[in-house]
Amino acid sequence: MEETDWRFKIAHREAKIGVSLALFNFVWWFGFAYGMGSRPVEEYNYVFGLPDWFFYSCVLGFLVISVLVVVIVHFFFTEVPFDDEEDSP
Amino acid sequence: MNYAVLVPMIVFLLVIFFIGYWASRKLTSSSNFISDYFLGGRELGGFVLAMTMVATYGSASSFLGGPGTAYTMGFGWVLLAMAQVVTGYFVLMILGKKYAIMARRYKAITMIDFLKSRYDSSAVVLLSAFSIIIFLFSAMAAQWIGGARLVESLTGLSYNSALFLFAVSVLVYVTIGGFRAVALTDAVQGAVMLIGTLILLVAVIIAGGGIPNIVNDLLNENPNLVTPYGANGDLTAAYVSSFWILVGVGVVGLPQIAVRAMSYKNSRSMHRALIIGTIVTGFIMLNMHLIGVFARPVMPGIEIGDKVIPLIALETLPPWVAGIVLAAPMAAIMSTVDSLLLLVSSSIVKDVYLNYVKPDATIKTIKRISFGVTGMLGIIVFLLALNPPELLIFLNLFAFGGLEAAFIWPIVLGLYWKWGNKYGAIASMATGIVSYIGLHFYNLENGNLFGVHTVTLPVLLSLVAFVAFSLLIGRKAYQYNVPTLK
Numbered sequence: 001m002e003e004t005d006w007r008f009k010i011a012h013r014e015a016k017i018g019v020s021l022a023l024f025n026f027v028w029w030f031g032f033a034y035g036m037g038s039r040p041v042e043e044y045n046y047v048f049g050l051p052d053w054f055f056y057s058c059v060l061g062f063l064v065i066s067v068l069v070v071v072i073v074h075f076f077f078t079e080v081p082f083d084d085e086e087d088s089p
Numbered sequence: 090m091n092y093a094v095l096v097p098m099i100v101f102l103l104v105i106f107f108i109g110y111w112a113s114r115k116l117t118s119s120s121n122f123i124s125d126y127f128l129g130g131r132e133l134g135g136f137v138l139a140m141t142m143v144a145t146y147g148s149a150s151s152f153l154g155g156p157g158t159a160y161t162m163g164f165g166w167v168l169l170a171m172a173q174v175v176t177g178y179f180v181l182m183i184l185g186k187k188y189a190i191m192a193r194r195y196k197a198i199t200m201i202d203f204l205k206s207r208y209d210s211s212a213v214v215l216l217s218a219f220s221i222i223i224f225l226f227s228a229m230a231a232q233w234i235g236g237a238r239l240v241e242s243l244t245g246l247s248y249n250s251a252l253f254l255f256a257v258s259v260l261v262y263v264t265i266g267g268f269r270a271v272a273l274t275d276a277v278q279g280a281v282m283l284i285g286t287l288i289l290l291v292a293v294i295i296a297g298g299g300i301p302n303i304v305n306d307l308l309n310e311n312p313n314l315v316t317p318y319g320a321n322g323d324l325t326a327a328y329v330s331s332f333w334i335l336v337g338v339g340v341v342g343l344p345q346i347a348v349r350a351m352s353y354k355n356s357r358s359m360h361r362a363l364i365i366g367t368i369v370t371g372f373i374m375l376n377m378h379l380i381g382v383f384a385r386p387v388m389p390g391i392e393i394g395d396k397v398i399p400l401i402a403l404e405t406l407p408p409w410v411a412g413i414v415l416a417a418p419m420a421a422i423m424s425t426v427d428s429l430l431l432l433v434s435s436s437i438v439k440d441v442y443l444n445y446v447k448p449d450a451t452i453k454t455i456k457r458i459s460f461g462v463t464g465m466l467g468i469i470v471f472l473l474a475l476n477p478p479e480l481l482i483f484l485n486l487f488a489f490g491g492l493e494a495a496f497i498w499p500i501v502l503g504l505y506w507k508w509g510n511k512y513g514a515i516a517s518m519a520t521g522i523v524s525y526i527g528l529h530f531y532n533l534e535n536g537n538l539f540g541v542h543t544v545t546l547p548v549l550l551s552l553v554a555f556v557a558f559s560l561l562i563g564r565k566a567y568q569y570n571v572p573t574l575k
Contacts, residue, residue, distance in 0.1 A: 005570050011187035015505065018182025022175050022338060033168050034326050037317035049300030051315050054164050058171045062371040069178050069367045079356040082189045
């Protein structure tokens with residue numbers, strides 16, 4: 001009764017990963033958008049025809065996050081039973 | 090009437106009907122009606138789970154309003170829309186396994202069941218049921234109006250006939266099929282959205298002579314369209330970033346999303362849904378909003394934002410393809426409506442009726458009442474949407490942000506913070522709703538406080554209220570490890 005359910009330790013760790021990933025996502029999105037996008041329009045470069053700040057922040061950012069989600073789920077997430085009856089590691 | 094557009098849409102509706110019927114046959118053989126009707130018997134697989142979350146979340150605003158605003162604002166609004174990618178993984182990672190385990194232990198069917206067992210308080214149950222019924226009912230009615238307008242603009246039917254067509258389609262399959270029908274049709278609708286947006290994006294790029302050409306036209310018209318700051322340069326970094334709360338991480342607090350996080354079969358489904366959900370959400374949001382921006386040089390001078398997508402589809406695609414593509418916003422609206430309808434009816438039947446009116450109701454009574462309440466709600470929404478009263482439009486303004494401010498902390502801290510108790514939960518919900526409504530009026534008068542979206546401050550205040558009241562009144566650590574029902 002004193003001991004924390006082993007599944008909760010996993011759940012807590014994965015929730016922390018979720019928060020970190022969201023923070024990383026925000027920093028990437030914000031950094032490229034306002035870091036590069038605040039230059040005068042004449043200085044923009046274009047990647048595949050899109051303004052560079054947009055390409056790096058939204059297109060590349062989306063691809064990076066998708067890859068990270070795949071990697072994280074495959075390597076850091078553990079499968080656990082949800083029902084209490086199967087309650088053994 | 091435009092038959093070439095109409096036929097693909099009718100075929101689409103028939104497919105949806107068929108799924109509803111098929112799901113209902115599974116329902117009649119079910120041994121646990123309540124859990125099956127309102128939760129699909131907790132057996133959603135990864136793909137269906139991801140799609141039902143995407144489809145529930147992607148409403149009229151992501152397919153009509155959002156791209157319409159992108160048309161006026163330029164790339165800055167696409168940037169804002171991409172804040173939504175986070176919802177694809179955040180909700181499932183945060184609620185995640187702990188929510189699934191606790192929900193099963195509590196035998197929770199609805200989000201309110203979860204709150205009820207966690208906080209052990211009738212006030213919490215009634216307050217949350219009340220907010221869900223009022224706010225989501227209004228949100229649903231607003232979506233019906235959007236759906237009817239779309240059918241109206243596509244088919245040339247009158248608004249009333251369009252509304253009738255829309256209402257009958259939604260009601261038939263929600264009433265007979267319940268959650269499983271809704272989740273399955275959501276999956277089909279999600280797939281339609283995915284393919285539809287891709288076809289339309291390609292068509293718009295071709296019509297505009299390639300992306301460099303389109304961006305050049307935008308630069309010549311107004312260079313601000315290509316910056317992150319909007320057409321008039323007034324989209325500030327703080328304002329756009331605050332949408333990370335409204336349409337990003339705050340979505341954890343939306344009851345229609347949270348209930349899906351307890352419906353999956355096992356952790357394998359959850360893992361698959363995380364991946365599929367992130368990719369599909371990002372893909373749809375990026376495409377739809379880019380279509381809005383790219384449509385500007387192709388079809389200049391569209392005045393009403395909601396009409397950008399229908400008009401550009403009819404302009405750049407052959408009619409029958411436009412019919413299929415425009416089934417996407419239709420799908421988005423329908424799938425949002427059906428989930429809301431089911432959620433409101435589950436709040437009435439499960440959370441209020443079974444808890445307080447007649448706890449010992451027989452299966453037969455419950456069945457009759459579930460079908461009846463779902464049907465009745467649909468009819469009331471239909472009658473209201475025929476001639477929308479002011480109050481409805483007013484309440485809808487609060488539906489999204491208000492519910493987030495009310496529920497985010499009672500759910501998230503209820504899961505992870507052992508000191509959270511019913512006083513904290515009640516204070517948090519009340520603070521969230523009241524401060525949201527108050528700030529809404531303040532911002533209307535004086536411009537956005539601190540330059541951020543209305544939702545930001547109430548979410549912070551409700552956090553403070555939750556923590557303060559939990560620690561000050563009836564402080565007691567919650568024991569997560571003792572199964573309460575066993």
